[in-house]
Amino acid sequence: MEPILELRNITKRFPGVLANDHISLTLNKGEIHALLGENGAGKTTLMNILYGLYQPDEGEIIVRGQKIQVHSPTDAIRAGIGMVHQHFMLVPVFTVAENVMLGEETTKAAGFLDRGAAAKRILDISSQYSLEVDPNAYVKDLPVGVQQRVEIIKLLYRNADILIFDEPTAVLTPQEADKLFEIMESLAKQGKSIIFITHKLREVLDAADRITVIRGGKVIGTTTPAEASENKLAAMMVGREVKLVIEKKEPQVGEVVLNVENLVVANDRKQVAVDQVSFSVCAGEILGVAGVQGNGQTELVEAVTGLRKAISGKIRLVGKDITNSTPREITELGCAHIPEDRQRDGLVLTFPVLENLVLNTYYISPYARGPVIQWDKVIEDSRSLIEQFDIRTPGPYTDVGHLSGGNQQKCIVARELSRPIHLLVASQPTRGLDVGSIEYIHRQILNRRDLGVACLVVSTELAEILQLSDRIAVMYRGKIVAIVDARQATKEFLGLLMAGVPEEEAKAQVGPIETKEVTGRELF
Amino acid sequence: MKTKDAPKLDAGKVLLEEVTTGGVKTPGKKRSLWRTLTVPLLAVITGLIFGGIFIILTTPEVYQAFGESIGAGLKAAWDAVWTAYVALFTGAIGSPARWVSAIQSGDPLEIRRAFNPFLESLVASTPYIFGGLAVALGFRSGVFNIGVEGQIFIGAIFSAFVGYSITGLPGFIHIPLTFLAGALGGLLWGYIPGWLKAKTGGHEVINTIMMNYIAFRLSDFLLSGPMKAPNQFNPVSPPIQETAMLPRFFGPPIRFHLGFFIALATAYLVYWLLFKTIWGFNLRSVGANLFAARYAGINVTRYIILAMSLSGALAGMAGANEVMGLNHNLAMAFSSGYGFDSIALALLGNNHPLGVVLAALLFGTLRNGATRMQVVAQIPIDIISILQAVILMFIAAPAIIRTIYRLRVSPTETTVVTTGWGR
Numbered sequence: 001m002e003p004i005l006e007l008r009n010i011t012k013r014f015p016g017v018l019a020n021d022h023i024s025l026t027l028n029k030g031e032i033h034a035l036l037g038e039n040g041a042g043k044t045t046l047m048n049i050l051y052g053l054y055q056p057d058e059g060e061i062i063v064r065g066q067k068i069q070v071h072s073p074t075d076a077i078r079a080g081i082g083m084v085h086q087h088f089m090l091v092p093v094f095t096v097a098e099n100v101m102l103g104e105e106t107t108k109a110a111g112f113l114d115r116g117a118a119a120k121r122i123l124d125i126s127s128q129y130s131l132e133v134d135p136n137a138y139v140k141d142l143p144v145g146v147q148q149r150v151e152i153i154k155l156l157y158r159n160a161d162i163l164i165f166d167e168p169t170a171v172l173t174p175q176e177a178d179k180l181f182e183i184m185e186s187l188a189k190q191g192k193s194i195i196f197i198t199h200k201l202r203e204v205l206d207a208a209d210r211i212t213v214i215r216g217g218k219v220i221g222t223t224t225p226a227e228a229s230e231n232k233l234a235a236m237m238v239g240r241e242v243k244l245v246i247e248k249k250e251p252q253v254g255e256v257v258l259n260v261e262n263l264v265v266a267n268d269r270k271q272v273a274v275d276q277v278s279f280s281v282c283a284g285e286i287l288g289v290a291g292v293q294g295n296g297q298t299e300l301v302e303a304v305t306g307l308r309k310a311i312s313g314k315i316r317l318v319g320k321d322i323t324n325s326t327p328r329e330i331t332e333l334g335c336a337h338i339p340e341d342r343q344r345d346g347l348v349l350t351f352p353v354l355e356n357l358v359l360n361t362y363y364i365s366p367y368a369r370g371p372v373i374q375w376d377k378v379i380e381d382s383r384s385l386i387e388q389f390d391i392r393t394p395g396p397y398t399d400v401g402h403l404s405g406g407n408q409q410k411c412i413v414a415r416e417l418s419r420p421i422h423l424l425v426a427s428q429p430t431r432g433l434d435v436g437s438i439e440y441i442h443r444q445i446l447n448r449r450d451l452g453v454a455c456l457v458v459s460t461e462l463a464e465i466l467q468l469s470d471r472i473a474v475m476y477r478g479k480i481v482a483i484v485d486a487r488q489a490t491k492e493f494l495g496l497l498m499a500g501v502p503e504e505e506a507k508a509q510v511g512p513i514e515t516k517e518v519t520g521r522e523l524f
Numbered sequence: 525m526k527t528k529d530a531p532k533l534d535a536g537k538v539l540l541e542e543v544t545t546g547g548v549k550t551p552g553k554k555r556s557l558w559r560t561l562t563v564p565l566l567a568v569i570t571g572l573i574f575g576g577i578f579i580i581l582t583t584p585e586v587y588q589a590f591g592e593s594i595g596a597g598l599k600a601a602w603d604a605v606w607t608a609y610v611a612l613f614t615g616a617i618g619s620p621a622r623w624v625s626a627i628q629s630g631d632p633l634e635i636r637r638a639f640n641p642f643l644e645s646l647v648a649s650t651p652y653i654f655g656g657l658a659v660a661l662g663f664r665s666g667v668f669n670i671g672v673e674g675q676i677f678i679g680a681i682f683s684a685f686v687g688y689s690i691t692g693l694p695g696f697i698h699i700p701l702t703f704l705a706g707a708l709g710g711l712l713w714g715y716i717p718g719w720l721k722a723k724t725g726g727h728e729v730i731n732t733i734m735m736n737y738i739a740f741r742l743s744d745f746l747l748s749g750p751m752k753a754p755n756q757f758n759p760v761s762p763p764i765q766e767t768a769m770l771p772r773f774f775g776p777p778i779r780f781h782l783g784f785f786i787a788l789a790t791a792y793l794v795y796w797l798l799f800k801t802i803w804g805f806n807l808r809s810v811g812a813n814l815f816a817a818r819y820a821g822i823n824v825t826r827y828i829i830l831a832m833s834l835s836g837a838l839a840g841m842a843g844a845n846e847v848m849g850l851n852h853n854l855a856m857a858f859s860s861g862y863g864f865d866s867i868a869l870a871l872l873g874n875n876h877p878l879g880v881v882l883a884a885l886l887f888g889t890l891r892n893g894a895t896r897m898q899v900v901a902q903i904p905i906d907i908i909s910i911l912q913a914v915i916l917m918f919i920a921a922p923a924i925i926r927t928i929y930r931l932r933v934s935p936t937e938t939t940v941v942t943t944g945w946g947r
Contacts, residue, residue, distance in 0.1 A: 307818060327818060328821025329821075341815075346819065348812045348816045359809070363805070368802050372802075
């Protein structure tokens with residue numbers, strides 16, 4: 001059978017970097033083809049070429065046997081290629097129908113919009129592929145998972161039959177992700193062809209028909225879920241054996257280090273984002289905070305680390321009241337913070353690595369004598385930190401902004417974990433990182449736990465929460481709805497809690513859970 | 525992990541590296557310093573070429589000569605440009621032939637006259653150094669101080685007042701006092717928009733422009749009333765006391781004075797502050813990433829105010845310098861755009877104190893040479909201003925120069941794109 005899409009020897013050079021090196025790929029009709037690779041492997045570049053955002057230096061794109069030139073997304077859509085972006089391109093205050101029509105408006109006589117006709121077509125599409133979307137709902141009222149389906153409808157409405165999904169599960173709860181996979185399957189069954197970009201191994205094995213692994217701009221190999229295993233795929237992605245399960249000792253729980261009582265915090269729009277939250281974290285344990293993005297985790301972390309004012313409630317660190325203390329006071333009490341948005345809060349991208357490594361210690365001994373910074377000492381220590389934390393950089397003078405995401409995060413981890421601390425607050429510590437870096441950073445966090453540091457880990461990745469935590473707090477609409485023992489938690493159970501199902505009901509739905517061993521879990 | 529060695533385009537970092545490695549040679553550093561200088565140098569050359577075209581187009585003789593024959597026209601065009609640039613050079617540096625003959629004649633006055641153009645260029649550069657430092661310190665700290673011109677005026681008012689009203693002090697007290705009064709005036713004028721930005725979010729660009737108008741009209745008002753010299757027809761202040769004048773090193777007509785060395789010392793001080801102290805680290809962090817600065821525990825509000833205040837103080841020193849070293853009184857509109865040129869020269873100097881000094885020397889030289897160009901080559905002052913503007917345009921927009929000369933953007937600037945990170 002002739003493939004519906006064929007990429008032949010696609011090569012794209014950027015100054016100093018070969019982003020795509022003679023990549024060839026075929027997509028058959030009705031197939032879900034996963035494109036797997038680490039960040040920086042060249043997946044996104046390849047898809048941007050296919051979608052007309054970049055022009056390839058070499059190679060050709062063949063759709064239904066015909067060689068085509070794609071100079072813009074408009075060309076791509078004309079050729080039946082559509083892309084579901086990681087960040088949705090929707091107008092929140094428009095209805096689903098209006099969003100779908102945008103740019104492709106059906107009109108009645110005299111140029112009036114024909115919303116009715118559009119709505120009818122949307123309903124048809126929706127029922128054909130079991131997308132379950134109400135055309136008259138406002139996008140802002142829809143959950144993220146449904147917004148994503150609106151994006152899919154937009155493509156189908158434009159008669160796309162090659163669909164590219166760029167990291168589609170990054171913003172979804174596990175249940176929403178499962179639903180998405182069902183939809184993808186239904187689309188494929190009815191003749192649509194799908195390219196599914198991801199770096200998550202589990203998803204690839206669950207959802208794909210074929211898997212192509214890319215590393216360093218080259219195709220490493222193409223395989224099928226039946227032939228592959230997680231370990232094999234991880235090794236192909238990273239180029240070496242990766243331990244997917246990290247050994248975890250029994251926690252040696254000590255005294256309470258962080259205590260939060262009835263904390264109320266507002267978000268930037270002055271709405272209550274953290275609502276009467278109470279919990280504590282003890283030395284030597286990891287408390288994971290699970291929840292869908294935007295349920296108050298960000299504000300909670302900012303309040304604990306002094307970056308946001310609390311409206312009421314109390315926060316205590318090693319017995320001292322730190323409610324509304326300054327970030328510096330909190331840091332000096334032994335709090336390390338790996339911030340959620342590392343490029344915004346954690347690093348000064350235009351500063352060299354060495355300055356970033358002392359970003360919150362430059363003003364005290366041994367790095368400063370009086371007001372004068374002792375650069376010799378800074379250099380010496382940053383060189384050893386670069387080695388110790390395996391930061392891949394040409395040297396301490398390279399701007400941090402020039403490093404890859406994983407190495408940027410390693411800079412933060414090196415800075416925060418290289419000083420004596422009682423509390424580690426890590427927010428989305430591995431977001432967007434590759435398998436190798438995730439493994440490394442998880443090891444570091446577990447290592448601190450074993451040394452008696454209290455750890456508060458916030459993540460929207462359930463796998464990460466399950467991998468690291470000793471106890472798991474679930475946040476939903478600003479409240480902690482449950483704190484459960486990690487040994488008694490499963491993905492399904494937590495997923496229900498994250499979606500707002502009350503604890504008892506969730507327990508009833510998933511049935512009895514066995515208490516599991518603590519020694520590590522699968523990573524993906 | 526695709527990271528390539530990064531040629532640094534930032535003079536500040538090149539120097540930081542120089543300082544922190546303590547003389548250890550690292551390969552590729554020379555190249556990066558060269559890269560840093562390429563664009564400004566090409567900008568100046570390109571500016572001179574375009575300036576030459578302007579000179580040709582605005583010289584009537586060239587058109588006449590082209591009427592006769594193409595050969596004559598080309599010759600006239602060449603002559604016009606050559607005369608103009610020779611005049612610019614001799615006006616700015618002096619004529620080597622004259623140096624030799626002056627030294628041979630042994631006449632002290634003649635020697636002073638021969639070397640005066642060069643020293644006069646340094647005199648013209650001095651306020652540019654202060655002004656450029658003011659803007660550069662602001663840029664490094666994340667504030668855009670357009671109010672340098674106004675701060676120069678307020679600095680001049682303060683130092684003129686302290687200079688003429690206080691009597692009976694010895695020079696070694698009166699000079700620093702008068703100079704610091706000027707700095708204080710500028711500091712005040714920078715503090716206000718700094719405070720407004722930090723506390724209310726009022727944008728410093730708008731506020732400093734408005735502060736400029738207040739400063740101009742305030743100085744007009746003071747000079748036509750309270751500060752006007754009693755027995756003078758013109759609106760000027762009384763002359764400052766001799767004990768407040770910056771000493772000059774040579775007899776007339778050379779006006780070269782101590783201010784130039786104070787400016788150099790200040791440039792070093794600013795460099796030391798920015799790159800060697802925790803205050804400088806704070807300022808630069810706030811300037812580079814407000815959020816990360818807050819995360820690092822820096823009091824962002826305080827440092828925004830401090831940045832504008834220090835920037836203002838440096839500008840105020842330019843005013844004090846003019847009053848104490850050159851004019852010896854305060855006159856209306858004495859600054860004639862030093863403050864605005866300073867923005868361009870700070871950019872040319874990559875917002876680094878050393879770069880600022882070099883750029884200020886270039887600006888001072890151009891300004892001084894232009895006067896002679898007007899006299900000798902009969903080039904209208906407007907064309908000279910156009911020439912300066914064209915050079916500035918090329919400097920301020922390095923992308924133009926990169927396009928013209930097909931310079932490659934450093935590969936690292938695109939590496940980030942290709943890692944697919946942070947799209």
